[in-house]
Amino acid sequence: xxxxxxxxxxxxxxxxxxxxxxxxxxxxxxxxxxxxxxxxxxxxxxxxxxxxxxxxxxxxxxxxxxxxxxxxxxxxxxxxxxxxxxxxxxxxxxxxxxxxxxxxxxxxxxxxxxxxxxxxxxxxxxxxxxxxxxxxxxxxxxxxxxxxxxxxxxxxxxxxxxxxxxxxxxxxxxxxxxxxxxxxxxxxxxxxxxxxxxxxxxxxxxxxxxxxxxxxxxxxxxxxxxxxxxxxxxxxxxxxxxxxxxxxxxxxxxxxxxxxxxxx
Ligand SMILES: Cc1cc2nc3c(=O)[nH]c(=O)nc-3n(C[C@H](O)[C@H](O)[C@H](O)COP(=O)(O)O)c2cc1C
Numbered sequence: 717x718x719x720x721x722x723x724x725x726x727x728x729x730x731x732x733x734x735x736x737x738x739x740x741x742x743x744x745x746x747x748x749x750x751x752x753x754x755x756x757x758x759x760x761x762x763x764x765x766x767x768x769x770x771x772x773x774x775x776x777x778x779x780x781x782x783x784x785x786x787x788x789x790x791x792x793x794x795x796x797x798x799x800x801x802x803x804x805x806x807x808x809x810x811x812x813x814x815x816x817x818x819x820x821x822x823x824x825x826x827x828x829x830x831x832x833x834x835x836x837x838x839x840x841x842x843x844x845x846x847x848x849x850x851x852x853x854x855x856x857x858x859x860x861x862x863x864x865x866x867x868x869x870x871x872x873x874x875x876x877x878x879x880x881x882x883x884x885x886x887x888x889x890x891x892x893x894x895x896x897x898x899x900x901x902x903x904x905x906x907x908x909x910x911x912x913x914x915x916x917x918x919x920x921x922x923x924x925x926x927x928x929x930x931x932x933x934x935x936x937x938x939x940x941x942x943x944x945x946x947x948x949x950x951x952x953x954x955x956x957x958x959x960x961x962x963x964x965x966x967x968x969x970x971x972x973x974x975x976x977x978x979x980x
Pocket of ligand 1: 731732733734735783784785827828829830831832834854878879909910911912913914915941945946949
């Protein structure tokens with residue numbers, strides 16, 4: 717599937733992690749659209765997404781009121797990857813974020829959930845029929861989020877603290893900002909808005925006139941979720957913004973601590 721870049725680029729600033737849903741089941745046409753995108757947005761054979769429209773509460777868990785507790789979602793999407801692939805985290809992040817941006821464009825709420833205390837991995841794997849070499853890396857609730865943020869949901873985001881982003885100046889090296897072409901500006905701004913586990917924003921960007929290299933700030937796997945998965949999400953944001961500026965590029969996946977280079 718070609719990336720619907722204008723639609724997904726417009727969704728980037730609208731997306732926020734939502735943890736309260738109104739329980740209204742999704743319309744058959746919405747389920748069908750999500751199923752189609754899960755089946756067709758497969759940029760890498762080693763990563764895929766699967767819609768679960770029954771009993772998402774069996775997969776989601778967490779202590780009421782805590783950061784990770786999701787309530788009332790009528791459906792769920794699992795992000796699955798091949799554990800034998802050395803780049804599986806990046807590929808799952810990149811693929812999963814495509815589904816998240818499409819859902820956002822459809823007016824739905826989402827929230828990446830990767831912490832093992834917040835979802836039951838084995839239950840999700842059995843529900844999606846994961847193969848022997850496959851693992852569910854994360855899930856997202858899918859549905860219409862409650863109107864506005866309740867006090868409880870605001871408390872879960874640390875009253876906005878878990879949504880705040882670092883300034884680009886803290887994350888970018890290389891070419892001086894004054895010399896960035898427009899597409900690089902748009903791509904970095906889009907990457908900055910990417911979601912990351914516990915909002916750690918682990919990505920670093922090195923800019924050259926015709927490319928952006930993504931690296932991780934440190935290789936630590938905190939919160940039980942690889943930082944390379946967060947970087948895979950930022951990679952999709954970079955490419956979507958570049959395409960929307962009329963710039964086509966290719967990703968080259970790199971060894972740690974680098975993640976990937978996007979070259980025009
Ligand atoms: C890979 C990944 C895993 C995440 N895991 C959880 C989780 O287990 N529980 C949770 O409540 N939020 C989780 N989040 C959501 C982040 O907390 C959220 O994206 C971040 O705080 C930024 O907020 P925003 O998405 O509203 O911009 C996760 C996000 C990512 C990208």
